[in-house]
Amino acid sequence: MDRTYLDRLRLEGLDVDQALDRLMGNEALLGRLLQKWKEDQSFQALSEALDEGSCEKAFSLSHTLKGMTGNLSMTALYELFSRQTELLRGGDVAAARDMMDRIRPLYERMKAAI
């Protein structure tokens, strides 16, 4: 992976050093995982669940995204999904849906960067 790619990721809030540390410096693995993440449909499903107002489903999806972004050290997204998960744990679907407006641009930009 070239420097600029990694820098772009850094700019979008991916703590590359931490992620690589977790993957024992395996850049290829990081690349593969990021591709996987890009293809993952959880985010779309989460949007739908929130629009439907299905709290349980949304909680599970948000939790999954929190786990993924956490493990991939997408720090900003991880923080946001964490907050959202807690909101959904408390049953506050409306607040969680409102958060999507802040999450979505970050998410899209991360996807684009990858």
Add this chain to the structure above:
Amino acid sequence: MKNEDSRHDGRSLKKSLTKRSAEFISMFWLNIVTFLMVIAAIFMAVSILYHALLRFSYVSATSLAGIYASEYDAESGTIDYVFGMDRYMEGMSYFLCDKDGRLLFHDTKVEYDEETVSRFARQLIARIESGELGRYDDHIRDMEGRQRGVYHVRTQDGGWSIVTMPYAAIFGSLRIYIAIFSFIALMFLVANIVMITRALRERKQNERLISTIRALSNTYYGLYRVNYADHTYELVRGSRHVRDRMPDKGNYEDFLRTSGEVIEESAFRDFCDSFSIDNIKRLIQTRIRDFGGDFLRNFDGEYRWVNVSLRFDESLDKDEVLLCFREVNEAKQLQLRERQMLQDALEMSDRNMKARQAFFNNMSHDMRTPLNAILGMTGLAKDRLDDKAKVADYLSKIEFSGKQLLTLINDILDMSKAEQGRLSFNERAFSMSGTIEAALEPFRLQALSQSKDFHMVIEQDEWPVLGDPDRVVQIINNILSNAIKFTSPGDSISTRLSHSISGNTVIYTLIVRDTGIGMSKEFLPHLFEPYYQEDRFTSRSTVGTGLGMSIVYTLVNYMNGSIKVESEMDEGTEFTVTLTLLKAAEAPAAAPDTVNENASDDREPLKGVSILLAEDNEINMEIVLELLSAQGARVQSAWNGKEALESFEAAPEGSFDIILMDMQMPVMDGLEASRRLRALDRPDSRTIPIIAVTANVFSEDIAAQKAAGINDHVIKPIDPKELIRTIRGCLAGTRA
């Protein structure tokens, strides 16, 4: 008191027992003597009769001898029997001899030739002449060996007239009677002996029974038989109070009143009601065999616990019950103490619960504060992306808040671990003075930047010691961050590390003194209690969990050290931490982050470890899979709890060394899967370590995990070092 009472009673009981046994023994001898006397009397009677009969035969046979001698007709050589011999007595013999001892006449039933008879007669005469056969009871043995009485007179011409009579004829059937009597006497004797031995044995058994009953009744200082039909009592063993005032038998109501005098007032009425005749009757009707309770009784001015019980038993007489008093002071005190302890424990746990509740309320507030700061600053920074200076400022503030949040979370985790008694210590050789110096440096900079004086005196050591430097740093951080927190610009903070060596151990003393706001006298004792914060602290808009000092206290204790604190309101605070550490043999390890075992393990710390990994998310699964494989572990993956459970069940026993369980999973979550797995009926299901992979790190969640049989947890996002350390810790735990 009670003992004296029972001793007294024991003595009297013993005395009466001794008396009874003496009576028994004298009766036994009396029996024997009487028996012997009866035998002697009978013997005497028999002997008198015997001699009387002999005398009678003597008189009659002697006169008969005289008569026969005079009747002898020398011419014919015969006797004209006036008293027919065979008519007089069976078996009688008669001999008549002249003065030369020649046999003139004889008459015997036994047929012997003349020669033999003459020789017998001559022998008789020889014995008579020697005076041998002069008495009434003198006798000979005849030629057939039978006893015969010999009776003789001198004839006018100097010869001998001799009558002999068999004893058998004299005594006749008397012998048979004597034999029968002797036999009866013998039987009587045997029966007597049998009876006496049986009585002796019974007496022994009775004595044992009595001593057993005595031993049992010694637990009672008062025993009374109560007849509820006659309203009377009978004293079996009386308390001294009752013995001194009451007769051995008497009216039950009087007894109740007297024995009630020493009962504690509040219990007295209950006592009288419960043991009234009416109530006793009611109890008997409802067939209650054992009724009673405890009360306080006055023993010579001291109140002690006593148990009274009313016993009803078939072995007692009709209409009778037994009233038993027993001292139970020690047992009761113990019971009361235990109850008190239980109550205290309940209160304590209740208090802890409340403290924890309050803590969580504070906590959510404390966590929101830095989070809000971070989010707020981030928003601001986004709006001013062009102003580099501003953005840098916001970033540093964000960083500060983030660190605060991190400290908070670390504190909670440590506390939670400490509460469960499993704080992990990673012991290795390190330099104490170097570690402390390095740990103090950031605080020095921070103090200087806040215009506070910071003094640091470190006595350098030249040897490594054994311990966990991370934990030492944690102690320093907690104490120093408080010192920074509670001082204002112009205040000073001084630290001093000194040591003393004793053999192989080094005693380090660290003093941290500040001139800050100090603590109130009321708060000081609670300083090390978890979740306890002085109100004043929060009003200073500082972020703290109230756990820091509690963690320090726990850590210091874990390291066999001590911590002391002195503080004065508005004067300042001084902490003194003493740690005793062993000198290490080797130089400080170059790589401090290894997990205790040997070096070859460090490259592949999980070599050969077989892991079952339950994780629902593909990416997370791959990360952990990759991470573990790189450490040499073999990993089998499961996509939810149910799958994990099935994989475990399907695999032969001992296939897996450890299970990593994500908590939030579809189909079956981690808690449920762990619970079910622990409940499986195979040995390794109970022993295999389960590590929770969780985002929920509050103590309730940890408690729930513990309840489900989970041994440890790691936090998402995963920190590889932490994960490996936890896995190895768990494996070491099961292998140990």
